[in-house]
Amino acid sequence: MPRISYLSENKTIEATSTETILGASLRCGLAHTHECGGEARCSTCRVAIFDGLAHCSERNAKEQAMAERLHFGPEIRLACQTKIIGDVSLRRLVLDPDDALITDQRETGATPAIAGEEKTITIMFADVRGFTSFAEDLPAYDVVHSLNRIFHSMGPAITRHGGHIDNYIGDGLMALFDVRDASEAAAQAVRAGLEVLDAIRKLQPYFHDNYGKELRIGIGVHCGEVVVGSIGATTMKRTTAIGDAVNLASRIENANKLLGTSFLISEAVHDQVKDLFLTKQHENVILPGKAGVYTLHEVTGLRQAAVK
Known part of the structure; x- marks a missing residue:
């Protein structure tokens, strides 16, 4: 037997x-x-x-x-x-x-938990620059309202291009793009990032007139293999991604401060989207918490042939 x-x-x-x-x-x-x-x-x-x-x-x-x-x-x-x-x-x-x-799946309702799977996805981090100092002079209501106004402008740009916001992290967010075609996911994430920057530009008069402040944002995008699963206590689960690719995407976003840029992508993303977007290369970039040096690419716009 x-x-x-x-x-x-x-x-x-x-x-x-x-x-x-x-x-x-x-x-x-x-x-x-x-x-x-x-x-x-x-x-x-x-x-x-x-x-x-x-x-x-x-x-x-x-x-x-x-x-x-x-x-x-x-x-x-x-x-x-x-x-x-x-x-x-x-x-x-x-x-x-x-x-x-x-x-136990008998009471999970309409949205089932994902038990855990390895997959290649594209990860975006976006962070409001200097929001802590920006918020120091504001009443509590205005701090929350201004963040909600920012996220309200950013959210549609992300969902319109096939992404979903995985988590809000203080004055920033993490979004995932995980369609089956990895190159399509990368392109969608970069398009979403450009649209987010445009949405922030359109918000500038609002923040200048109401708070006398300039609104700045940094975006980082990377693609790689992660573990996707539903994490959290039984009644408070949410689906998220875990792995080094997530950490690297966050570090890339943070590198905007060092390089004086607004939108950076990894070499892995650039390899998939270089024919679609205008970029500027930054070599030998040190990312705190990561060994070695990295080549990053600043996204500056769409190539004319890619404009729809």
């Missing part, structure tokens, strides 16, 4: 050809979580197949629906639906009641 090796428990059991991985676990006395009773409605029986994926049955309709909903990679399987025809090694992913609460 085929065998199932549980890596966390350091235990191997045999499974019949007619029983699921969950059924084999329970028959052999393993406390395999299955909050919905094995009906493919909660995902708490999920396992990661480390070896022998080819020995697993194809996903049935119920498992496929859950996999699509949670963006499971092919190695993440529902134990309650998966049967095996050969040896497999796996790790259970839900090990205690808190894990079960976090992963």
Whole structure:
């Protein structure tokens, strides 16, 4: 009979050809979580197949629906639906009641949590320059109102070009562009950045007349592989991106202060969009917190042929 090796428990059991991985676990006395009773409605029986994926049955309709909903990679399987025809090694992913609460999908509503997947996306950071000193002389209401006015102008430029605002970070924001075509995502992010700068320029008279201040902003864009998943307490999850590419995008945005620029992109982004946008190269840039030196590109506008 085929065998199932549980890596966390350091235990191997045999499974019949007619029983699921969950059924084999329970028959052999393993406390395999299955909050919905094995009906493919909660995902708490999920396992990661480390070896022998080819020995697993194809996903049935119920498992496929859950996999699509949670963006499971092919190695993440529902134990309650998966049967095996050969040896497999796996790790259970839900090990205690808190894990079960976090992963139970029966009450998630219309917007499901993403369990976690690696993907290449384009990340934009935008930050209002000198806002702390700008806000020092303002009443609390005006501090909040002015930030909301800024973000109100920036938001449509980002969403219009296929991005979504992942997080507001004080007087800045992080936006993600993750369409399937990486070059398209990069181009969309750069177009959005130029439109954000234009929106800020249009806000200048408002801030000059009301606060006697000049509004300045810095934008940084980079693309790379990240982990995308839904993070947070059970009732307060949001989907975000985690990884070095996110950190690098933030550092690139911050480099605008050093270079006296407003919009910088990484070499990786430039390679994908250089035929669409006018840029100026900055070599040997040191990014605090990152080793080595970097070549960054200042975006100055659209190439004439790319103007729609």
